[in-house]
Amino acid sequence: MSARIVICGAQVPFVRGGAETLYESLRDELRRRGHDVEIVTLPFNWRTRTTTLKSAFAWRLVDLDEVAGTPVDLVIATRFPTYLVRHPNKVVWLIHQYRQAYDLLGTPYSDFSDSPDDLRMLEMIRAMDRRALGEAQGLFSISANTAERLERHNGLVATPLHPPLKLGDRYRCGSAGDYVFAVGRLDPMKRFDLLVRALACTDTPVRAVVAGEGPELETLRALAAELGVADRFELPGRIDDEELLDRYAGALAVFYAPFDEDYGYVTVEAFRSGRPMLTTADAGGILEFVVDGENGYVTSSADPSALGERIDRLFRDRALARRLGESGRRRVADVTWDRVVEQLTATL
Numbered sequence: 001m002s003a004r005i006v007i008c009g010a011q012v013p014f015v016r017g018g019a020e021t022l023y024e025s026l027r028d029e030l031r032r033r034g035h036d037v038e039i040v041t042l043p044f045n046w047r048t049r050t051t052t053l054k055s056a057f058a059w060r061l062v063d064l065d066e067v068a069g070t071p072v073d074l075v076i077a078t079r080f081p082t083y084l085v086r087h088p089n090k091v092v093w094l095i096h097q098y099r100q101a102y103d104l105l106g107t108p109y110s111d112f113s114d115s116p117d118d119l120r121m122l123e124m125i126r127a128m129d130r131r132a133l134g135e136a137q138g139l140f141s142i143s144a145n146t147a148e149r150l151e152r153h154n155g156l157v158a159t160p161l162h163p164p165l166k167l168g169d170r171y172r173c174g175s176a177g178d179y180v181f182a183v184g185r186l187d188p189m190k191r192f193d194l195l196v197r198a199l200a201c202t203d204t205p206v207r208a209v210v211a212g213e214g215p216e217l218e219t220l221r222a223l224a225a226e227l228g229v230a231d232r233f234e235l236p237g238r239i240d241d242e243e244l245l246d247r248y249a250g251a252l253a254v255f256y257a258p259f260d261e262d263y264g265y266v267t268v269e270a271f272r273s274g275r276p277m278l279t280t281a282d283a284g285g286i287l288e289f290v291v292d293g294e295n296g297y298v299t300s301s302a303d304p305s306a307l308g309e310r311i312d313r314l315f316r317d318r319a320l321a322r323r324l325g326e327s328g329r330r331r332v333a334d335v336t337w338d339r340v341v342e343q344l345t346a347t348l
Helices: 018-032 049-061 116-134 144-154 193-199 217-226 241-249 265-272 304-316 318-331 337-344
Strands: 004-011 036-043 074-077 090-094 138-141 179-183 207-211 233-237 253-255 277-280 296-299
Touching: 004 018, 018 036, 018 337, 036 049, 049 116, 090 144, 116 144, 138 144, 138 337, 179 193, 179 241, 193 207, 193 217, 193 304, 207 241, 217 233, 241 265, 253 265, 253 304, 265 277, 265 318, 277 304, 296 304, 304 318
Parallel strands: 004 036, 004 074, 074 090, 090 138, 179 207, 179 253, 207 233, 253 277, 277 296
Antiparallel strands: none
């Protein structure tokens, strides 16, 4: 049965990441199955407490029950604050809540204090979340990690549905090269500096390539120079899909170790390309796929030398790198769109 479906996305102007990829991939897959689908976005601004609340209330005021006299059959909300939207058939596929008010509270990644104003704001956000998420006819999350946070902080149970990849079956495995590949937004939470520090601990001529844009670009470049590895460290900036596939295909291994990531497309992309993963014990959703010594390595984020030693090990033993990568490929074989679409549209 064909249905009219709206996907709700929070937009941060001039920034693209995994969330935008998820909206667009889901839209394309639903259209491929005959549905009439649109993505509706509103800008999200967290500059002040007031702008954060305004962004949230704006979603509460959006009317998606019908458009031009024709009912909307299903609304799929994704991340804070889109799930505040009202609709009789609202399903949530939760990317994440406003993490500064939850799991990041008390870390360097949250600016909430214990002031009375901040405590009131925290309670407002949590009350909004409990009500809006509790209204959903179906509650799903993009990972077990996100589901666990939701149950721990809000007492709500979500079913994990891992997002499949935008480029589908186009990932391929080539000959293992001499570089560790990493990709993502260059900001502190992604911790690409750990790869630079690990590179400085290696005793092989291995290189590192970090693709992406962001505020940490010059910081990473300066760190590589300071540690004497600038000649083995490449920052190519944003790359297109074809180069992304090539970089994965020719890598020795893939590094991705953000702090408590929600999910991490990079892991699935690396495994689909037959590459072993390098990550850390506090990387969050990535650990739903990576098993130390089986399809990659998991080290401490506080010990770059341990990561450097694993990189050297793979550089010297390409057969080992190939075995780990092949194990990873088998691990993500069941991450497909059919299951995701079936679950998200079950209320139609």
